[in-house]
Amino acid sequence: MKRSALTALVVACLIVTLLAPRTGKGSRPGKPGVRFAPVHIYLDSGNAPLAAYQFELVCSVPVRASQEGNPPKADHYEPAVKIVGVEGGQHPAFNNAPYYDPAALANNRIIIAAFSTGADLPKGRTRIATIHLQIPSDTEPEYELKLAVAADADGREFPAELTLETGEDQ
Amino acid sequence: MPMNEERRQFDSEPDLRVSERFSEDLGRLFAPDRPIPPDIDRAVAEAARRRFARPQRRLWWLRWAVPATAAAAIAIACLWWAQPGAMPPAAQSPQLSQAAKETDIDGNGRVDILDAFTLARHIEARQPAEAMWDFNGDGLIDRRDVDTVALAAVRLNKGV
């Protein structure tokens, strides 16, 4: 009896898991037609302690042919992907929100920079910032990332690798 | 509360029975303690004049710029063809404007976060500072000036 009850419970759990609605990983729903998604920026400084960085991110969506009867008007242009928020990184030295131009909000291009004069600086691969985007639901943006500055505590620049990852779990 | 009443609240503005004194007292609660100084107004007016002055000047020159540019291009092309192997003059690297030069604290020829970083380290180390580093004009060289330089570094249209 106990075994059959346990079996029934396991089967019930499996059924619930299989039938539960799945939501897309890495995004949350927005108003119809758009979704919101974070983009995490990582900088790998190797053995050098990172004290200052600056980079530029441009987000774009593939160009579509305009729909017949509804040609887009140049004076009503709005970028398809919009930057809606900026967060600091994982290391305490870069926890605070970095510097950026407020004009970048609701646009698709942003320059982000930060520095730390503290003694505790990150080395190796670290998440330096997260940028929140508003994206049309049925598109996957393309990203162009350019590192402008990576420097140590003395302000000496060094080569570093900049990468990005998408998804909520960071 | 009955569902009907709750639904009516959603159908119309929920605040019809709030007295005007509520808005007045809230406004006083969040009122700034001092007025806006006139130099802010002047700065905004000046920024607008600068922004809208440029296109008119550009329009005035446009009448002559196009034919002049075309003539210059033809002349350069003729000279280039006339002297095989000769290269047109290399493009000049962009010069920093005077304002940007002052913000280029580390003198590396560009305005970037390292300028703000350099200034911040100067301030923290209490090292002697240049008077021109008072970017916000408040008579002090402090973290606000660092922020000013950093914001110049990340500005999308640097205009240098």
Next chain:
Amino acid sequence: MQSDRELIDAINAGDADAFERLYHRYRDWVYRLAWRFTANREDALDVLQETFTYLLKKFPGFVLTASMTTFLYPVVKHTALNLRARRSPGQVGDDVLGSLPVPESSQTPRGELAAALRALSAQQREVVLMRFVDGLPLHEISVALDIPLNTVKSRLYNALRTLRDDPRTRDYFLGE
């Protein structure tokens, strides 16, 4: 008096004076909102200037698709919050209710109102202030915050119900 759209058309045509008129029309509104988010005169003035610098860069080619206040609200808010994040790391809250000058006695109407507002959630408080201080109608609050209109109504309704049940703010509500 020119409407906002007429001023914007003039600014798009290169009229700097029109921009100055638009600035003076919304200067105090932006400053009060910036003050609410920063509780600091210098920061509020910085936010004021940054907001209009941001607006200036939209011209020519700016198209007003909502009211000016609906457009300006998120710009002021994000600019102010990011400035505060840089100046005061760890500070939370969308407004500075916790930093307001404390009245001499919490028994004063102003002190009681502040205390009652603190009892609301940040989301409820924001909608109340947008409605009763910034003067935004509900559909504009919905657009400015990018949330459904019913969510705005729900937050406002629940906030006002809380304030109506609070003895400190009951007198603000008219009788049945």
